Amino acid sequence: MGDDAALQEGGCPNDKNLKNFWGNSPEDEDAYFEQQGVRGTRSFRTSPRGLTLFVRSWLPPAAAPPPRAAVLMVHGYGNDVTWTFQATPIFLAQHGFACFAFDLEGHGRSAGLRAFVPDVDLVVDDAIDYFDSVKNDPRFSGLPRFLYGESMGGAICLLIQFRDPAAYQGAVLVAPMCKISDKVRPAWPIPQVLSLVARVMPTLPIVPTADIMRKSVRVEAKKAVAEMNPMRYRGKPRLGTVLDLLRVTDCLNRRLGDVRIPFIVLHGSEDAVTDPEVSQALYREARSEDKAIRIYDGMMHSLLFGETEENIAAVRRDILAWLEERCDRRVEIQ
Template sequence: MMKLPGVDDKLQKFLVSNKDEVDARRQAREAFKDIQLNIDHILFKTSCDGLETKESYEVNSRGIEIFWKSWIPKESKPKATVFFCHGYADTCTFFFEGIARKLASSGYGVFAMDFPGFGLSEGLHGYIPSFDKLVDDVIEQYSKIKENPEFKSLPSFLFGQSMGGAVALKIHLKQPKAWNGAILCAPMCKISESMVPPKLVVHMLTAMANVFPKKKLVPMKDMGDAAFREPKKKKQTEYNVISYKDKPRLRTAVELLKTTEEIEQNLEEVTLPLLILHGEADTVTDPSVSKALYEKATSSDKKLELYKDAYHALIEGEPDERVIQVLNDIISWLDEHSLKQNI
């Protein structure tokens, strides 16, 4: 691995260390926290002044210690609450820090958690034994926060990126009346055909997953090249030291494929207000299924934004002017829908 700018030999070891267990991930994040927030990316240009941030660990009903974080405006009551669902292999403490600051600076209370097995939450790194249980863990954590008297009366919105879009949709299908809307950014309603192994290989991997569920054996193309249009921004992902960078584990891959099939078959059951954002050149998740979601969802209030030439990482990997455009589109939609709920 090439040496990263600003990373000395002592820190370099964290880049290549085994992070299967959560203690190793927490140590790596602590070592890199200040460096991460100072990389030269437009998302980190938004100041934290005027915001109250908090990091917490909480053991859930399944005995898993969950990491979550909040960003709240200091001087005014939030217009609404926004609950983030991160993508596969990701965490809520890297690029999302910048997104959360922008949303909170625009008047929103923002909450994010790391799913079990990802980021700073407990669990084997990158392992999803059951997508449904993961969704239940997210519902449990976010329901507790929503019940806080400080936030209970506020409109609440889901914000899902990539795999987090599938999580957000599954939350909605399990809690059809609990949310005032959802923002879905390049949602994983279907994994692009170019990313899925041939059918025969899928059948073989599914059979193997019953015997070796945790093995990292699933072939996959370089997601970074497919997701990030700007090479400089793709390079900066190396500073996300606790993202999952190995081949997908067998059970995880099977659960993701099964989940996308379920969602694709149940698009008509989506009823909440929707903002769907997708890059037309996305080769990781399929933009045609976002179009199908827009067409088939029975929501009376839905909007689809397709961005010409944009890749998968719409907010992290595009040129600065596109990043600003996407964030402004999200904030405009939130402003409009928060106002509707507060009237």
């Protein structure tokens, strides 16, 4: 397709009113999935706390062999599981993995005030409940389960594994938010002042930070594509969300040595949103016997969308190789 060809060159379709991240043809999402050789499903589910969540899956075609593993995916702040995020689960489904994700509270099509996440621990509860439903589905029961998280989603994956490290065979952590970069973190005394205001107005969108998307995406034309996402949150971060993310990332930064799950952490050296040095500290300090790290020179925060297609392909290869090796190792053990 012409739109795809433009993106392959690091460009952007000329149409500034894209219906989908891949362009306007085919317009129907199911037709696009069929064209890509995967099956897609979408539905809503109610979490134990009564929150309506939008959930999706991307599966190998029905005629393909059974899935090699289930990859349970968590998106980042301000994003959702459609538009650009789903390019990665589509890629993994093309290689035999069953992928599952949901829009976090206040994101995408899930319930809640836009981009308001007052308690990340409750989001972790939502994720565990949904991921357990996948485990209990007869179609996927017995499959090895891997966590996958981007940015804030990486932090959520680490919090999930703290609850039950043995429940998952590994985690793919893409630019995980174990610490918010000082380049976007509000400077003293702003956090102290905002914490006082947040006690009475936690939903107020006034935190003074730069546009995260523009600090995440390297290819200029792709910024236009990301901007067209109808589900992307464009406002300033809300007080309650930022304060809880600061709480969570400070906690994670102190608990790097408690991580035991097998993992691969991938980070761009020029990431201005989350700190690549903390990913290096995670690799050094984690007690995991099986751990790997990839730091991509010159790459930014959005490793799987915002870079050139050549760079994205390199990151995808590393993720796929890591997952395949652990699936093959499991088969050999059995």
